Amino acid sequence: MRAQIEILAALQNVDREIKEKNNTRGVLLEEFRKGEEQIRGIKLEVAQLTSAWSERDKLRQGKEQLLQEEGRKATDKRMRMNRIKNIRELQALQYEVDQIKQANAQIETEVIAILEDLETRTAALKQKEEELSGLETAWNEKKREIETQVAEIERAVSEASSGRHTIARQINGDLIARYELIFARRGGMAVVAVAGGICQGCFMNIPPQLSNEIMKSETLHLCPSCHRILYSKPAVAEDKHDKYI
Numbered sequence: 001m002r003a004q005i006e007i008l009a010a011l012q013n014v015d016r017e018i019k020e021k022n023n024t025r026g027v028l029l030e031e032f033r034k035g036e037e038q039i040r041g042i043k044l045e046v047a048q049l050t051s052a053w054s055e056r057d058k059l060r061q062g063k064e065q066l067l068q069e070e071g072r073k074a075t076d077k078r079m080r081m082n083r084i085k086n087i088r089e090l091q092a093l094q095y096e097v098d099q100i101k102q103a104n105a106q107i108e109t110e111v112i113a114i115l116e117d118l119e120t121r122t123a124a125l126k127q128k129e130e131e132l133s134g135l136e137t138a139w140n141e142k143k144r145e146i147e148t149q150v151a152e153i154e155r156a157v158s159e160a161s162s163g164r165h166t167i168a169r170q171i172n173g174d175l176i177a178r179y180e181l182i183f184a185r186r187g188g189m190a191v192v193a194v195a196g197g198i199c200q201g202c203f204m205n206i207p208p209q210l211s212n213e214i215m216k217s218e219t220l221h222l223c224p225s226c227h228r229i230l231y232s233k234p235a236v237a238e239d240k241h242d243k244y245i
């Protein structure tokens with residue numbers, strides 16, 4: 001059993017490495033997603049500002065066209081006034097011309113307001129476009145960096161996975177299944193040492209009798225508190241461990 005658990009501990013090292021790499025990969029992919037989302041959001045803002053600008057400009061064009069048409073009508077009426085002698089007709093035409101003038105003055109005021117509004121909109125649009133362009137440049141670089149990192153991690157994970165396969169072949173299938181269950185439930189730590197009568201997974205005391213049995217390593221023992229697979233740590237390794245503290 002000791003040999004099996006030692007191999008299992010080696011398997012756990014590989015699994016922890018894979019788990020850690022996959023976590024890093026997940027963080028990077030999330031960063032990637034957020035970056036893309038931010039660019040998409042600003043692109044959408046630019047598109048909305050552009051379409052609102054165009055709409056206002058179309059309104060301006062319509063009003064300017066109306067001004068021209070009405071201006072032509074007023075000119076025609078004034079020409080007709082030159083040929084008319086009847087005073088009533090003249091007065092009626094003059095009234096019409098005045099009405100057009102008044103209406104056009106109103107339209108001109110509206111056009112000026114739209115032009116001022118367009119100026120503000122143009123500035124806002126330009127600012128947003130510059131923001132987008134700056135962010136895009138930075139993001140494209142960052143994106144390549146993330147893609148390279150993810151590719152490296154995936155390569156390392158695939159390498160570690162084939163190494164894992166080689167190790168796993170040496171362990172009894174039931175034991176692996178049990179180990180994997182504990183690994184998943186106990187945060188990627190399924191095989192732990194007992195050092196100084198203490199489980200190194202949950203740091204609870206292991207009863208002395210169980211400690212003795214673990215040292216004999218004849219059968220599989222689980223920690224009574226955290227249910228992880230226990231093995232006894234050789235004294236040498238413990239000294240080494242102490243030096244690091």
Ligand SMILES: [Zn+2]
Nearest residue numbers: 199202223226
């Ligand atoms: Zn424990």
